[in-house]
Amino acid sequence: MGGEVGETAGVGESEYARQRRTLFKILHDLKALGHVFHLVPVPVCALKPAGKSSLVEAVTGVKVPRDDGMCTRCPMECTILSGPAWSCTISLRISPSPDAQYSPVLSRSDDVELWIRRAQATLLCPHLPRHAFKTKNAEEIKAMTEKVEGKNEAVKTVVSDSVVISIEDPAGADLIFVDLPGLVENEDLEVIRLIQNLVTENIKHSSTFILVTLPAVDNIENQKAMRLAKEADPEGKRTIGIVTKPDTVVTGSTDAVKLWTETFAGTGKHKLRLGYYAVRLALDAERKEGISRAELSRRATSFFAANAPWKDIAANRLGLDALVRDVSALLMSVLIRDLPKLMDQVTRLIASTQRALASVPTPPISAKGATAEALDRIVGFCVALSRKVHGRADDRTFVHRTREAYLTMKQAMRRSAPEFWPFECALEQCEREFRRPQELDAVVEEDAACKVMGLVDVRKVIKECTGWELPGHIPFDAKAQLIKGFVDQWEDPSATAFENVARILESVVVELIEDNFGTFPKFKASITALVAAQMKTHAKDCSDALMSSLDHEQIALFTQNVHDLRVGTERWHEHYQWLRYRQESSFRISGKPTAHAPYVTNEPRSPTVAPRGGIYSTDFRRLLPVDEYKDEILVMAEVRAFFHIAYKRIIDHIPTRIQHDFVQKFADGLQGRLLTELAVDAPESLKRFESWMEEDPEIAVTRKRLTERMEKLIHIQTQLEEYSASQ
Template sequence: MLESIQGSNDDADNNSSSISTLPTDSDLGSSDNSEDREGMMAGNGQDNILNSQYARARGELLELMRDLRALGHDKDLDIPQIAVIGKQSAGKSSLVEAVAGINVPRDAGTCTRCPMECTLLTSSDKWSCKISLHGDYINEAFSPEITAKADVELWIRRAQAAVLCPHINKERFTSMSREEIKQATDHTADLKVQRFSNTVVEVKILDPDGTDLVFVDLPGLIPNADDEIVKQVEDMVKDYISQPSTIILVTVPAEDDLENQKAMKLAKDADPQGDRTIGVVTKADKIQPGETGRQKAWRDIFEGRAREHKLRLGYYAVRLPTDEDRARRITPAQARELAARVFNTVAPWKDVKALPRPTRLGVEALIRDLSPLLLKMLIDAIPRLKAAVDDLLAASLAALAQLPARPAMDSAAELVQLVFRFCAAVKETIDGAGDDKAFVHRSLAFYRMLKASIRASAPDFRPFEDPEKYVCPPEPLSQQREDEFSGSGSGSVLGGASVDGDASESELAEDGLDEPVPVMGLLDVRRVIKESTGWELPHNIPYLAKTRLIREFVRRWTEPSKTCFAGIRGLVENYVYEELVPEHFAQFPPLKRFVVMQLRENMEEHRARSQAAVEQVLKREELPYFTQNGHYLETTREVWLGHYREVRALRDPKYRLGAHTAYGQAVHPSMGTSRAISEAIAALRAIPAYSNVSATDLAKLLPTDEFGDELVVMADVRSYFQVAYKASPSFPLSRLPALIASRVQRVIDNVPQTIHHDFVQGFAYGLQAHLLGKLDLGAKDASARIEKLLEEDPDVARERKELEEKKRKLEEMKIRLNNFRI
């Protein structure tokens, strides 16, 4: 950017030549309407006064940039500015006073503790000053219009104190004296007082005898302080000078070596090529006659021979009033006279002054070049700023679009529409009618866990006298195929949904059961039969023995059912209260609270009724144990009885628990892998009377077992579990359509269907009528209640107001940028 204002000099050894080509007032915007501008220009005297029309244009541009900066998007806009940096007591305050024509606070040590932005404008016929505060959470005027220069210093103190003490009402500082300010900002007495702040104190000065300029005076770099304080100040300086369009004005005391200046090091880090850095040598009168080395060093720098210190925008030297001068209350004219005496008589400045180019000695020379430099940069930045403002305006419009619409004038209609939309969203969520099926998937996961838990409650019968020494026998192949068809395995019809990710069915079962299923062997079943036997005749197995064993697995279904219900309830509450209610009612907190209260009441009613319904489903599985699916029960009983007999008949020590071959893989005659069994079945089928014999029928040929009654009880109980767990068809599964098969389940469907129908759908489908009934829109006081319910969230209203105000300002900025001419 700066190439356009630095001239075309290619002589790398001439450090000062680029400064001589800085744009003067006559160079500004020379590409267009140059004749008109020439007519607008006035003489270029000591105070650099332009004619009133051109001065107004310059003032308009600076005001425009000031207002842009007040929007709070400095980094996005990168508005050209001048940042004054330097170490503590480097003469920054004196330089600011000389440029701005005012007095600033002075104290021992650091006196500038926050950025001070000075805007100097000549667009007025009388002198005045106003002080404002700008920051992340503040953008407001602080002082009244100040018409006496002598009052500015105290008002700046008050503004800086208000910034450093955010815990104190700012109004209190507007009437404080210097001593009161000193006490209020003593951080040793009040730990809430900040040592430094990023909040900006803006000093806007209208001075018809001044110049048009904007610069920011930053706190001085502190060489010796707490590491945290040193870092805070350095970070503040880095943040300002890192902006590509910021001119870095580095103040360096003449009696110091340039190599040792922290401020210059930070400037080089931010501006490695030295394209936008200006060196200002302060305290020019402090070089002693005998310091010939220092004199030569500064002479080389100003003449452009010190390549390591080369700056495209060069160096300036100033002699500013000392404390003694201020005590004597010297006038600006006297200050200029003292400075001229130094530059005329003191080396190396008298040698620098003799160079054949415009002087860079004195505050007047610095102002002469800074003002047109900044104005030229601002003019060049206008196209880029227009695009940036367009981007910010688009972002503001997008943010406004994300906010809820303003409340409608017809409050009753608005309220009804809100309720309708909310209830429709609840139904869409639980029905899975929209694109988001997450609720359905998570519901199925809970039902899958219930199914796995109930399936895991099956009796663990092991047909051995010492069952703990054997693994649990595998199920008969016909049962395995039936489970695969109905989705009991990993290929569940529930689609594999899981509450906690991809959990196996055994893991879900372990989570769902409150206690493990006990292993029962033949002796355990015999004990139950003996304990249940009363006056029965010999060879009669008491029915009580079977009911006792059936009750053992039926009672285990209560806890998984409760867990499933609680999970579904939590799921409904999460979607309703955490997602849907905020989505539809966040704009109106009173209405949101009312709706939540009514929802909780309504949901509790459905919960109580649905819980009772689930308990009834489980109670129907208690005594008497009953099924009309007799054919399936009988078929299943035969399968299990033959299975237990086969497993017992083929028991072998190598199949005990811990053997190298899994029991379920080796002991399974019904698998049909044995050649002898296949040959035996083929031989039997050759006999007409046994043409339908199968591998499972071979168990009937086994010799009578002394534990025959126990095996029968095992088969009866296990087959009834199969019926109660999932009632199956009384004809081959291959003939059963999948849709019908999915509806012949018993407990594993009855419980979920009850939960979903009575609780989930009952709550969702009756919600609209319930809410409208509670609103009672036909009552006499309905209008007042509706108005109260539709009071908008103050945060939303405030955010909308801020965005609309920002939009208005950006639109105004856009018009002003488009209309600006100079």
């Protein structure tokens, strides 16, 4: 393009270009940020070969790759904006990321073709580094991307990511369009399908205008590109036909002359609301000669004026200048109409970018304050942890989750209650309601985990434990063995509760470490290691203490809660005696199940004889003969009563031990331990903290990208507001 400035002033100085170049620059910048606006650009599609590449070269003023076979294998978005001097930049648009500049700023149009080849090859070879093609020539690129049997199998045939060509040209038109891969017929079915899907995806949006190139020598009926355009635009409201190679309609081709005369007049079969344009593009010989764009425009005008059917068609439908002028005006009318929508989209983009930027950690302070910043973060972390475990933070999830863990432990221990039956064998047919009296603590009992033991089973335990006791004395070891049966089952629930609390605490610690040190990888790694070591130490100490507490329940069967033990024993003894001497029919009174088996209470019984006599139904039990299993029933009652005392004790003791010896001791002592381990007063601590306070490079890159994006969006918003106010 160098040396041609001013030679095509008709194109560059169109009404659209003079008044709307600023708006197109805004749209170009928005698309470069990775946002899609379907009202631009204009897709150009055609059946290969149809003069599409020549049209692109004519509009842009630069050469595009031309090879045998398929040349365009990805969308190429071309943006032409007026500028003080000619320049071109090639970028890659890999969704959903913003555009990434690929080439240096090019000042010579002859360099553009090779850089387009390099950029397209980069998209086709995602398995290779992006810089792999930046120094390759055309032949080397072809050798690396040409798919032959057993070679370059990882190279993609077609991709949807785009090569973005940004041109500033003092003599160019302000325009944005997309050059799509040409529709092919003599390729593998998979390739044909991929290209067709790519074209369909780009032309389906109702705000997009479709340019279809049609060779003059071919029948419109045979053009696949036109068929796809009709499917996307059935009423022909947004499709423009561009007739290329008009010189192929020779004198005497009456059918072709008639076809195009009727088509341009709007009386033919293929009517388009936006009509058709005919363009004469550079021939191969003219391209080799390097004919200027101004001379090509003059030759096109002379050709149309001298040859049928073109000489009989309105001049405003002939030539590249007419096409660019009308498409520019058409696009501008749509952009003006949708300007409020565009401004609203920009406002939403600014809001979403602000939210994303707010989620990025603030930049670290200078190295001069590294020690103070590090200490602030350590103290803040420890204080936040202490508040959470003590339940003083606004978020009390830790407390709620640990309480759930302790409740689960309590329920598991409750199921370990011994199941005694005051019969020679376990009577499975008895209803569960009659097994026990109402508990002192009103705890609803779950299904027992222990096996049911009858009188014979308990007698066997007593016999096995009997030594040189005097007659009538029950050996203490018998009770101890039965008590051990349920105490042994408390280790697993205790360990499970401890493990669950440890996991909950660990999740809180990980979250707080991320909040306070996540920006600094080295600092985070060091704090994580120190905290993990402290947690491990406290966990071991607490685990040992828990095992010691459980051992005490087995070694020393002791309680000072004499009253509850006596009352509980009496109740269970009364209950077992009552069940023992009741016949099976007595489980039902008046044909209805009893709610609970009778047992001794402080409430007066209903008398069965005159109250004057003072005799109650329960008094008749004293007339019953002495039970041969009285010792076994007494043992059952004492063990069952002791279970409730020990159970109530342990379900409080274990959580308290975990909370105090592990959770709170770990959290409350962590700050001092960390400061000691980090040796903050040591001379080398400043250098260490400076190293630790180095920010994660990924976070810095993200913050920079979002900050730059925000600045550009605000600038674009200001430009749109100024533009809107000027209209």
